[in-house]
Amino acid sequence: MDSGTICASPDGLDRNDFPVGSDVNYVSVAREVRVCGQIVLIESRRFLSECIRKSLEEAFPLRVVAHPTVPEFTREQGGDWPSLVLLSLIEGANEASEALGKLSALASAVPVIVLASQNDAQLARTIMQQGAKGYIPVTLGFDIAVEAVRFVLAGGTYVPVECFASAKRDIPTSQPFACLSDRELAVVRAIQQGKPNKIIAYQLGMCESTVKVHVRNVMKKLKARNRTEVAVRAQAA
Numbered sequence: 001m002d003s004g005t006i007c008a009s010p011d012g013l014d015r016n017d018f019p020v021g022s023d024v025n026y027v028s029v030a031r032e033v034r035v036c037g038q039i040v041l042i043e044s045r046r047f048l049s050e051c052i053r054k055s056l057e058e059a060f061p062l063r064v065v066a067h068p069t070v071p072e073f074t075r076e077q078g079g080d081w082p083s084l085v086l087l088s089l090i091e092g093a094n095e096a097s098e099a100l101g102k103l104s105a106l107a108s109a110v111p112v113i114v115l116a117s118q119n120d121a122q123l124a125r126t127i128m129q130q131g132a133k134g135y136i137p138v139t140l141g142f143d144i145a146v147e148a149v150r151f152v153l154a155g156g157t158y159v160p161v162e163c164f165a166s167a168k169r170d171i172p173t174s175q176p177f178a179c180l181s182d183r184e185l186a187v188v189r190a191i192q193q194g195k196p197n198k199i200i201a202y203q204l205g206m207c208e209s210t211v212k213v214h215v216r217n218v219m220k221k222l223k224a225r226n227r228t229e230v231a232v233r234a235q236a237a
Contacts, residue, residue: 038063039149042073042099043088043115052088052115059146070102081110084153088115089123089228090138100127100231101194107131113152119162123232134158179221187214192231 039062043049049066056064062083067073070087085106087099106112113134114127124135134152136145137160148158180188183204190200197215201208215227224230 037083038065040064040073040077040082040085041066041088042068042070042085043090044068048088048090052086055142056086056149060149070099070106074106083111084149085110085112086115086149087112087132089127090115090117099194100228101192103127103132104130107133111152113149113158119160120232121162124159126232128157128159135160180218184214184218184221187211188218188230191215191218191227194231 039056039060041049041053041056041064043052043066049068053064053066056062065082067076073085087103087106089100103112103114108131111133112131113136114123114132116123116135116137118139119137127135134148134157136148136158138145140148140160151158183206186204187200190203195203197208197211201211204211215230218230219225219227222230222233224233
């Protein structure tokens with residue numbers, strides 16, 4: 001077990017809303033778990049989806065079913081919920097901000113692990129506060145990621161220790177949206193809900209080109225690299 005990770009039961013949260021616990025408990029619980037059912041993967045990009053799905057099927061005696069979006073999964077799942085949902089928010093996913101906005105409702109019904117592009121303490125804190133049971137950046141080794149999934153299947157909560165250690169450094173010292181105009185803030189809230197520029201323009205009564213300008217300005221002011229990061233900061237505010 002890599003010493004760079006920590007895991008705990010769902011109740012083991014400190015004031016920063018990150019899990020704390022021992023690797024000894026992690027190993028003993030994870031290796032004893034026996035589960036049935038299926039794992040659902042939500043990832044819009046087909047190649048990446050198939051790679052993740054095949055890797056999971058090699059690692060777990062469970063059927064892995066892939067869906068491109070959260071709405072499609074919820075439409076097709078009917079009354080039966082899977083053992084686990086693996087929600088991909090890897091940078092570049094088209095529906096990332098929309099999926100993030102639906103995380104709370106999804107996590108209330110089934111254990112959810114979020115896949116992310118990197119160790120991001122702010123994103124990890126946001127998704128754990130919304131009810132997710134795990135946060136796995138793809139910078140982790142595959143074996144560690146598999147053990148993290150096993151632990152969540154056993155009823156635990158997982159987050160990399162790097163995110164836990166950096167939480168104090170990432171606590172904001174001022175209102176994150178104080179620099180935004182009312183119009184820009186309205187655009188941010190719409191992005192948080194996963195709305196595309198065309199819908200935002202219609203609802204706010206402006207041209208789509210104007211929305212694009214607002215989005216660029218918001219990203220610059222918030223030092224966000226993409227719409228997903230804007231949505232994350234809106235969730236945390």
